[in-house]
Amino acid sequence: MPQFFQNKRLMIVLAAIILLVALLGYSLRSNRNLSIPEQFIKDTVSLTEKVFNKPAQLIAGLFNNMADLKDTYDENQVLKSKLDKYVELSVREKALEKENKELKDMIGIKKSLSDYDTFQATVTIRDPDKWQQIIAIDKGSISGIEKEMAVITSKGLIGKVKNVSKFSSTVQLLSSSDRTNRISAKIQQKDTVFGLIEGYDVEKQALLFKRIPSNAKVKKGQTVVTSGLGGVFPANLVIGKVEEVVPDEHGLTQTAYIKPQADFNDINHVLAVKRSIDQPQKGE
Numbered sequence: 001m002p003q004f005f006q007n008k009r010l011m012i013v014l015a016a017i018i019l020l021v022a023l024l025g026y027s028l029r030s031n032r033n034l035s036i037p038e039q040f041i042k043d044t045v046s047l048t049e050k051v052f053n054k055p056a057q058l059i060a061g062l063f064n065n066m067a068d069l070k071d072t073y074d075e076n077q078v079l080k081s082k083l084d085k086y087v088e089l090s091v092r093e094k095a096l097e098k099e100n101k102e103l104k105d106m107i108g109i110k111k112s113l114s115d116y117d118t119f120q121a122t123v124t125i126r127d128p129d130k131w132q133q134i135i136a137i138d139k140g141s142i143s144g145i146e147k148e149m150a151v152i153t154s155k156g157l158i159g160k161v162k163n164v165s166k167f168s169s170t171v172q173l174l175s176s177s178d179r180t181n182r183i184s185a186k187i188q189q190k191d192t193v194f195g196l197i198e199g200y201d202v203e204k205q206a207l208l209f210k211r212i213p214s215n216a217k218v219k220k221g222q223t224v225v226t227s228g229l230g231g232v233f234p235a236n237l238v239i240g241k242v243e244e245v246v247p248d249e250h251g252l253t254q255t256a257y258i259k260p261q262a263d264f265n266d267i268n269h270v271l272a273v274k275r276s277i278d279q280p281q282k283g284e
Contacts, residue, residue, distance in 0.1 A: 121270050141164050214252055222241065
C-alpha cells in the first residue's frame with residue numbers, strides 16, 4: 001500500500017510538470033489568440049502603466065529639474081564670487097597703473113624694463129630633427145626683427161631670435177640644448193628670487209631655473225618671469241610655473257624645474273618682442 005501512494009505521488013508530480021510545460025508552450029505561441037483572462041490581465045497592466053507612468057515621469061523630472069536648478073545656483077554663486085573678485089582686482093590694477101604713471105612723471109621716468117614693442121610673425125619651418133631646438137619665422141630685418149629679441153606666444157616666452165636675414169629669421173627655443181641659451185629670470189614675491197633659465201630636461205619636459213640662492217624660499221606653483229636684467233629682454237614676460245625644487249650637489253644653490261607656460265609642440269603664430277629701453281652699448 002505505501003508503495004502505491006509513493007507511485008501515485010510521483011505520477012501527480014510528473015503530470016503537473018507536463019501540464020506546466022504545455023501551458024508555457026501554449027502561452028509562448030506567437031500566432032495564437034489571447035484568451036479572455038489573458039486579454040483582461042494585459043489590458044489591466046497596460047492601463048495601470050498609463051495611469052501611473054506619466055505622473056512618475058513628471059515627479060522624476062521635477063526632482064531632476066530641482067537638482068539641476070540647485071547645481072546652476074551653486075555654479076552661479078561661484079561665478080559671481082569670481083566676477084566680484086575680478087572687478088575688485090581690475091579696479092585696483094587701474095588705480096596702481098595711474099599711481100605708477102603719476103610717480104614716473106614726477107621723477108621724469110619715461111620708460112621701464114617692462115615696456116616693449118611687438119612684431120607679429122608666423123612660423124614657416126620646423127625641422128623634425130631639431131624640433132626642440134629652432135623654428136623659422138616669416139619676418140626679418142626689413143620688418144624690424146633684430147637678433148636676440150625675445151619671442152613669445154599668447155601664453156608665454158618660447159625663445160629668442162638667433163639669426164636674422166632680410167625676410168626671415170631663426171628662433172632658438174628655450175628647450176634648446178645650447179649651453180649659451182641662458183635667460184635672466186626671477187620669481188616675484190616679497191623677496192624677489194633671481195636666477196637663470198639654463199637648460200631643458202627632456203624627460204620631465206621642464207626648463208631648469210638654476211643658481212637660486214640656497215636660502216631662497218621657492219614653492220611649487222610660483223610663476224617665473226623674465227627679470228629684464230639680461231640687457232635685451234624686457235621684464236615680466238611669463239616663462240612658466242615652478243614644478244619642483246632641488247638643491248645642487250654642493251648645497252650652495254638650488255635648481256627649480258619649470259613647466260613652460262607656452263606649448264613648445266604647438267607653435268604657429270608668435271610675437272617678436274623689442275624692449276623699449278635701449279640696450280647699453282659696450283663701454284658705457
